[in-house]
Amino acid sequence: MTRSNRILTFLFLLGLALFVWWGDKHSDQFVFLWRVLNFGAIYALAAVGYTVINGITGQFSLGPHGFMLLGGYLTTLFMLPMHQKKVVWLFTPLSWPFNQFTLPYSGFILALIAGGILAVLASLVVGIPALRALRGDYLAIATFGFGEILYVLACNFMGLTNGAMGVKGIPRYTNLAWSVGALAVLTYAAVRLKNSSYGRALRAIREDELAAESMGINVFRHKLLAFMFSAFCAGVAGGLMATLIGTITPDLFRFFMTFYLLMIIVLGGLGSISGAVVAGFIFAAIFEALRFVDTAVVPGMRMVVFAVLLILVMLFFRRGLFGREEFTWDWLWHGAKRAWRWAWAKMS
Amino acid sequence: MGENELILSLQSLTMKFGGLVAVRDFSMDIRYGELVGLIGPNGAGKTTIFNMITGHYPPTEGQVIFAGRDITGLPPWQVVRLGIARTFQNIRLCREMTALENVLISFHPRLRSSVFAAILPSPRYIREERRMRERGMELLSAVGLEKWANFRAGALPYGLQRRVEIARALATQPKLLLLDEPAAGMNPQEAQDLMGFIRHIRETFNLTVFLIEHVMQVVMGICPRIRVIDFGVSIAEGTPEEIRNNPKVIEAYLGEEALRA
Amino acid sequence: MATYLQQLLNGVTLGSLYALIAIGYTMVYGILRLINFAHGDVVMWAGYWVFFLVVLFRLPWWLGALCAVVLTALMGVTIERVAYRPLREAPRISLLITAIGVSFLLENLIIVLPWAGGRQKSYPTPGLMTQIYTVGSVRVQGVTIWVPLIAAACLLGLIFLVYRTKVGRAMRAIATDIETTALMGADINRVISYTFLVGSALAAVGGILWGCRYPRLQWDLGIMPGWRAFTAAVIGGIGNIVGAMLGGFLLGLAEILIVAFLPGLSGFRDAFIFAILIFFLLFRPTGILGKPMKEKV
Numbered sequence A: 001m002t003r004s005n006r007i008l009t010f011l012f013l014l015g016l017a018l019f020v021w022w023g024d025k026h027s028d029q030f031v032f033l034w035r036v037l038n039f040g041a042i043y044a045l046a047a048v049g050y051t052v053i054n055g056i057t058g059q060f061s062l063g064p065h066g067f068m069l070l071g072g073y074l075t076t077l078f079m080l081p082m083h084q085k086k087v088v089w090l091f092t093p094l095s096w097p098f099n100q101f102t103l104p105y106s107g108f109i110l111a112l113i114a115g116g117i118l119a120v121l122a123s124l125v126v127g128i129p130a131l132r133a134l135r136g137d138y139l140a141i142a143t144f145g146f147g148e149i150l151y152v153l154a155c156n157f158m159g160l161t162n163g164a165m166g167v168k169g170i171p172r173y174t175n176l177a178w179s180v181g182a183l184a185v186l187t188y189a190a191v192r193l194k195n196s197s198y199g200r201a202l203r204a205i206r207e208d209e210l211a212a213e214s215m216g217i218n219v220f221r222h223k224l225l226a227f228m229f230s231a232f233c234a235g236v237a238g239g240l241m242a243t244l245i246g247t248i249t250p251d252l253f254r255f256f257m258t259f260y261l262l263m264i265i266v267l268g269g270l271g272s273i274s275g276a277v278v279a280g281f282i283f284a285a286i287f288e289a290l291r292f293v294d295t296a297v298v299p300g301m302r303m304v305v306f307a308v309l310l311i312l313v314m315l316f317f318r319r320g321l322f323g324r325e326e327f328t329w330d331w332l333w334h335g336a337k338r339a340w341r342w343a344w345a346k347m348s
Numbered sequence B: 001m002g003e004n005e006l007i008l009s010l011q012s013l014t015m016k017f018g019g020l021v022a023v024r025d026f027s028m029d030i031r032y033g034e035l036v037g038l039i040g041p042n043g044a045g046k047t048t049i050f051n052m053i054t055g056h057y058p059p060t061e062g063q064v065i066f067a068g069r070d071i072t073g074l075p076p077w078q079v080v081r082l083g084i085a086r087t088f089q090n091i092r093l094c095r096e097m098t099a100l101e102n103v104l105i106s107f108h109p110r111l112r113s114s115v116f117a118a119i120l121p122s123p124r125y126i127r128e129e130r131r132m133r134e135r136g137m138e139l140l141s142a143v144g145l146e147k148w149a150n151f152r153a154g155a156l157p158y159g160l161q162r163r164v165e166i167a168r169a170l171a172t173q174p175k176l177l178l179l180d181e182p183a184a185g186m187n188p189q190e191a192q193d194l195m196g197f198i199r200h201i202r203e204t205f206n207l208t209v210f211l212i213e214h215v216m217q218v219v220m221g222i223c224p225r226i227r228v229i230d231f232g233v234s235i236a237e238g239t240p241e242e243i244r245n246n247p248k249v250i251e252a253y254l255g256e257e258a259l260r261a
Numbered sequence C: 001m002a003t004y005l006q007q008l009l010n011g012v013t014l015g016s017l018y019a020l021i022a023i024g025y026t027m028v029y030g031i032l033r034l035i036n037f038a039h040g041d042v043v044m045w046a047g048y049w050v051f052f053l054v055v056l057f058r059l060p061w062w063l064g065a066l067c068a069v070v071l072t073a074l075m076g077v078t079i080e081r082v083a084y085r086p087l088r089e090a091p092r093i094s095l096l097i098t099a100i101g102v103s104f105l106l107e108n109l110i111i112v113l114p115w116a117g118g119r120q121k122s123y124p125t126p127g128l129m130t131q132i133y134t135v136g137s138v139r140v141q142g143v144t145i146w147v148p149l150i151a152a153a154c155l156l157g158l159i160f161l162v163y164r165t166k167v168g169r170a171m172r173a174i175a176t177d178i179e180t181t182a183l184m185g186a187d188i189n190r191v192i193s194y195t196f197l198v199g200s201a202l203a204a205v206g207g208i209l210w211g212c213r214y215p216r217l218q219w220d221l222g223i224m225p226g227w228r229a230f231t232a233a234v235i236g237g238i239g240n241i242v243g244a245m246l247g248g249f250l251l252g253l254a255e256i257l258i259v260a261f262l263p264g265l266s267g268f269r270d271a272f273i274f275a276i277l278i279f280f281l282l283f284r285p286t287g288i289l290g291k292p293m294k295e296k297v
C-alpha cells in the first residue's frame, strides 16, 4: 500500500463513520433507506464470511442459515429484557441460565460476539467430521442437513427458543453503527486473511487440494479455519438481524437465507470479498424495493425474480461483478483514468 | 550420517486397486545423495510407487522407511514436512496464482505467526512475510524464473511450468526429491536441458533425487543407477549400460513398441 | 398383530413412494454427478398437474394422471436442456447452484400461479384409493394396496429399460465413463435427456401417488419427500438403481415404525432423516451396496 492509498483509505473510513453517525441520527426521516442499509450491511457481513469458505477456499457449504440461527437466538437470549422473557415463555419456562439474567445495552457487543462464538463451536461440530471426509456436493448436502437439523431443534426446544412461535419484543439495538461497524471490522479481517500466507493456503486448496497437501499444507485444518471464520460472521449477522427486526422465529433462518447469501456471493463474484459487500447492499436494495410487489401484487414474485436471476447469472455471467478480484484504489484510479481518456477522446 | 546410509528404503510394497495389482512386492534402497531412475512402460506402476512413498496411497502391504523412520501411511502433508517433495506427471500448479505465490505456498507450513497475527498484522508476521518473499525470489532466481515471478502460473509455457513446479517442491526444503516424468511432453533438446538442470539443482541443494522417466534415453545420460518395472513387478536394476542390454527390459519395451504399432 | 401388519403395509407404501422418487436422484447423479436439488419440486409439480387437469380442466382422473406424468417428464427434460446442459463443462458446483435456483423457481412459481398459489389445495383422490378393503381382521385403504403395486410395476419396467434396452445400456455406459462412451460415438445429450425423462416420469408417478396418500397440495410438499428419497438413494449407494429401491423401502419402513412406536420423537422426524443422511455421507458414502472408490493422482 502506498502512502496516498493509505490516506484515501483513512478518508474513506472517516467519511463512512460520519455518514453512519449522521444516518443513525436521522434514521426516522429515511426509514426505508435506513432499513435497506442495515439489511444490506447484515447480508454483506454474512456473505463475506460465506465467500471465504465457498469462494476463496472452494469448499461448498450450504449451512450459513444454521449458524445465523444460532447467533440470532443466543443474542436474543442475552438481550431480551426480563419482563419480556416472562411474557414470551409463559407456558414452557425458560431454561437456566437465561431465566436468571439479561444484559443491558452495554453488553450488546458481548452478546453479538457470544453469538459468533456459539456459531463457531457449531461449525466445529459439523466441520471436524465433514471437512475431513467430504468435499463438493457431498459437503454441501452435509452442511445443509446440519442447518435443517438446527431448524428442527429450534422448533422443538421450547425452553430455549419458544418453538415455532418464536420470540417477540427483542430490543432493537441494531443501527448503522453496529451493522456497518461489524461489517467493516470483519471485512477488514477477511481481506487481510485472504491476502496473508493463510489466505494463499486457502486459495491453493481451492485450486488444487492435492497439490496444496503435497506442499505440506494441512488441508483439513485450513478448511476448518475458513469454515470457523464464516460461521463467526454468520453468527454475528444472525444476532444483528434479530435485534434489527425485533422478533425471531426458526422460519427466519431457513434455507432461503442461505439461498440469498448464495445469490449475493455469486452475483458479487465467487471469492471476491468486495463483490460480496457490494452485492449484499444491491441485494438488500432490490429485496426491499420489490417488497411492494410481494405484498401488493403477487406474493412469491420476488423469489421468482431472484431464482431466475440466480440461474441467469450462473448461465451467462458466471464471473459475477468482480470475478475473483478485489476493489483497490489502484483499480479505481486506473478505471477513472481510462474513463477520462475515453471521454477526452470523444470530446476532441 | 555416513555416505552409505539409506535415505529411503522401500520394503515389499504392494498396491492393489480392487482386483488389479498395480505394484507387487517392490523393494528398493536409496542412499543419501544418489540420483536414481525408475523406468517402465505405460501403466507399469511407477506413479503408484511415488504415491505410496508420499502418502497419497497407503500401500496395501509393505513399508516405507525414510531416514530410518517408518513413514508408511502418514498423510502427504506430514511426509512433505519430513523432507520428501514431489512433482506430478501432469503438472499440478495453482494455475490462477502467480509463480511466486506458488512457491510461497510451500513456505506456509513453516510460518510461525498465528492466523490472528496474520490478520492484524503483527510486526513479526510482516517480517516473516517479507522474508518469505525474499526467499521465494531467491529460489525462483536459482531456477532461472525471476523474470516470471509475477506471471500467472497457468499462463506460462509448459517448460517453465515444470520449473515452477520444481521450485515449489524445492521450497519445502526437501532432502529427497521425487520427479514424476519431468521431461514428458518435451522434445529431445528440451529434455536434455532439463536433465542438466536437474543435475544442477541436485548439487546446489544437496539433494537425493528419485526420477521417473518413460523414455529410456533421457535417464540414461544422468542416472548412474536405474530400476525397471513392468506390470508392477521389478524386472531389472543396474547401470544404464546393463539396463540397455538386459533382455527382459528389451522385451518389455519391445512389447510396448508392438502395442503402439 | 393386526396393527403390526397395518404398520408394515404403511411402511411398504411409504417406502415405494420413496423408491420411485429416489430413482431420479440416483440416475442423474450416476450420470452427471449432480445432486438434482430440484427433483423434489418436480414431484410436487406432478401433484399440481393432476390438480390442474382434473379439478380445473375436468379431465377424468386416469387421463389427468397420465397427462400429468407426460407433462412432468417433459418438464424434467426441459430443466436439463435449459439450465443444466449449458453448464456441463463448468465446475460441478456451478451446476449445483443452478439446481438450487431451479428448485426455488419451481416452488415459487406455484405460489405465484393464480390458480394454484398461496393457500393449500385439496388433491383429487380417486375413489379406488380411498376405498376400504377388509381382509380378515385387517382393514386396509386402497392406497396401501395400489401404491405398492403401481410402484412395483414401474420399478420392474425401469429395470427392464435399464438392463434390457439399448438406451439403458447407453445410460449404464455413460454412468461408468462418460468420456469413453462419448468417444465411442454415443449421443450423450440424447441419453441424458432420456435419463431425465425417465427419472422425472417416475418422480411424477411418485408425486401423483403421494397425493393419493396425503391429499393436500402446497408449494413445499416436495421438499421433505425429496430429501427422504435422496437419503434413500444415498443409503442404497448413490448411482445404484437397485440400491435406491432398497434404500427407499428401508427408510419408509423405519420411518413408519418410529412414528408408530415412538410417537414422542415424531417432532424430530426430519432431524433424524438428516442425521441418517449425514451419517451415511461420512461413514458409508457409497451406501450399503456400493464399493469404495479411490481418487486417481
Ligand SMILES: Nc1ncnc2c1ncn2[C@@H]1O[C@H](COP(=O)(O)OP(=O)(O)OP(=O)(O)O)[C@@H](O)[C@H]1O
Binding pocket: B017, B020, B022, B040, B041, B042, B043, B044, B045, B046, B047, B048, B049, B089, B214, C294, C295, C296, C297
Ligand atoms: N486410483 C487408482 N484406481 C485404480 N487403478 C489405478 C489407480 N491409480 C493407478 N491405477 C492403475 O494402476 C496401474 C499403474 O498405474 P501408474 O499410474 O502407476 O502407471 P505408470 O507406470 O505411472 O504409467 P504412465 O507411464 O502411464 O504414467 C495402471 O493400470 C492404472 O490404471
Ligand SMILES: [Mg+2]
Binding pocket: B046, B047, B048, B089
Ligand atoms: Mg505415471
